[in-house]
Amino acid sequence: MVQKLDYLPQTPSQTAGPYVHIGLLPAVAGIENAPYAPVGQTIFDETAKGERITVTGSVIDGGGMTLRDVLIETWQADSEGRYPGQPGADPGVHGFGRCAVEPEAGLFRFDTIRPGPVALTGGRGAPPHITFWIVARGINTGLHTRMYFPEDDLSGDPLLARIEHRERIATLVAEKTDGGYRFDIRLQGPGETVFFDI
Amino acid sequence: MSGSLIERPAGLHPPAFDPGYKTSVLRSPQRALISFPSTPSEETGPTFGHLPIGPHDNDLLINHARPGHTAIGERIIVHGRLLDECGQPIPNALIEVWQANAGGRYRHKKDGYLAALDPDFGGCGRMLTDAEGRYVFRTVKPGAYPWPNGVNDWRPAHIHFSIFGLAFGQRLISQMYFEGDPLIARCPIAQTIPDKAALDRLVAALDMSQTKPMDSIAYKFDIVLRGRRQTYFENRPEGM
Numbered sequence: 001m002v003q004k005l006d007y008l009p010q011t012p013s014q015t016a017g018p019y020v021h022i023g024l025l026p027a028v029a030g031i032e033n034a035p036y037a038p039v040g041q042t043i044f045d046e047t048a049k050g051e052r053i054t055v056t057g058s059v060i061d062g063g064g065m066t067l068r069d070v071l072i073e074t075w076q077a078d079s080e081g082r083y084p085g086q087p088g089a090d091p092g093v094h095g096f097g098r099c100a101v102e103p104e105a106g107l108f109r110f111d112t113i114r115p116g117p118v119a120l121t122g123g124r125g126a127p128p129h130i131t132f133w134i135v136a137r138g139i140n141t142g143l144h145t146r147m148y149f150p151e152d153d154l155s156g157d158p159l160l161a162r163i164e165h166r167e168r169i170a171t172l173v174a175e176k177t178d179g180g181y182r183f184d185i186r187l188q189g190p191g192e193t194v195f196f197d198i
Numbered sequence: 199m200s201g202s203l204i205e206r207p208a209g210l211h212p213p214a215f216d217p218g219y220k221t222s223v224l225r226s227p228q229r230a231l232i233s234f235p236s237t238p239s240e241e242t243g244p245t246f247g248h249l250p251i252g253p254h255d256n257d258l259l260i261n262h263a264r265p266g267h268t269a270i271g272e273r274i275i276v277h278g279r280l281l282d283e284c285g286q287p288i289p290n291a292l293i294e295v296w297q298a299n300a301g302g303r304y305r306h307k308k309d310g311y312l313a314a315l316d317p318d319f320g321g322c323g324r325m326l327t328d329a330e331g332r333y334v335f336r337t338v339k340p341g342a343y344p345w346p347n348g349v350n351d352w353r354p355a356h357i358h359f360s361i362f363g364l365a366f367g368q369r370l371i372s373q374m375y376f377e378g379d380p381l382i383a384r385c386p387i388a389q390t391i392p393d394k395a396a397l398d399r400l401v402a403a404l405d406m407s408q409t410k411p412m413d414s415i416a417y418k419f420d421i422v423l424r425g426r427r428q429t430y431f432e433n434r435p436e437g438m
Contacts, residue, residue, distance in 0.1 A: 023296025030307035096244035138221030
């Protein structure tokens with residue numbers, strides 16, 4: 001006999017489904033008089049330090065089709081690499097964003113500030129990145145990935161060091177464009193984005 | 199707690215690819231997910247204790263209704279606790295819910311089901327957990343509805359839940375089902391969960407003790423997010 005471990009079993013995930021916007025972004029569902037405004041609509045305010053950037057992109061399925069019903073959440077550090085709630089964090093950076101794609105071109109778009117490198121244990125650091133969490137109809141468990149920046153040296157990132165197929169790291173690096181950065185996410189097949197089990 | 203996140207157990211959450219749920223076929227990554235110990239990017243997360251939660255945000259019976267009206271349907275109270283795997287309550291956590299109306303119709307521009315919209319029902323609500331991780335909201339029991347997957351697939355009555363823990367790596371979206379619904383066993387989405395016991399944990403129990411007599415029937419639905427390791431023995435940086 002042995003003592004029973006008394007941990008509670010996790011609640012399993014289920015797909016967010018096609019109507020996720022009703023709960024999380026009601027205006028996108030066509031609900032104009034929602035009882036409250038959704039969270040995550042401003043990632044920073046005017047007092048925030050750092051470079052203002054715009055990120056756009058698409059989410060593409062294994063058949064090459066752009067998802068129109070996807071919902072994306074982002075989480076990031078301030079320009080010094082500190083997350084909201086951490087000591088010294090920039091009070092003008094909320095860090096959390098939530099967006100849908102506009103139905104014509106299927107592009108998501110959000111304005112934010114360029115995050116700084118994030119300190120890790122042991123004196124190491126992670127290059128600047130924005131965490132993405134992707135949910136939609138047909139996605140059974142929300143997908144985690146990261147967007148890195150093309151200007152940065154990514155060689156020291158211990159997380160990226162775990163990716164054995166080195167050419168796949170390129171799927172995590174945004175492209176610099178005239179208006180900011182472009183970051184496309186491929187759910188499946190050639191050029192499939194690296195997703196993380198975190 | 200401040201340690202790293204405990205891993206998600208294999209076989210508990212639904213796999214990305216499940217041919218019974220056809221939309222997952224082209225939306226499922228084929229490559230293995232890359233695992234790594236959590237970092238501050240996953241161990242921190244947005245907090246919502248400051249949110250101006252309105253008095254009716256958690257009352258779907260009236261939060262989209264005309265003055266003096268309430269939504270049509272079976273009046274229910276849903277309540278429960280938000281905990282982590284270690285049994286710790288998660289306070290001040292944002293829970294958002296959405297659902298179909300009593301006829302099985304969503305207030306969404308993409309839902310064309312022939313059941314009628316209810317002018318007094320929007321179908322969304324939100325709340326913060328209290329210091330003990332408790333939450334409660336009031337709504338109507340949603341109806342079952344057909345969906346294009348197989349020729350004759352019907353979703354069991356369900357309420358969608360979006361849950362924030364204290365860390366972004368705890369983020370979860372799931373669905374709550376109702377005790378005794380024969381459609382759960384026939385639903386390709388519910389059945390994406392491989393473990394019967396895990397699916398059972400998405401089924402809310404009828405809770406007569408919290409039912410309001412002559413008013414609303416109650417269901418209890420507890421939610422458990424992944425936990426974090428205790429930091430009994432911190433590794434010294436030079437040892438890593």
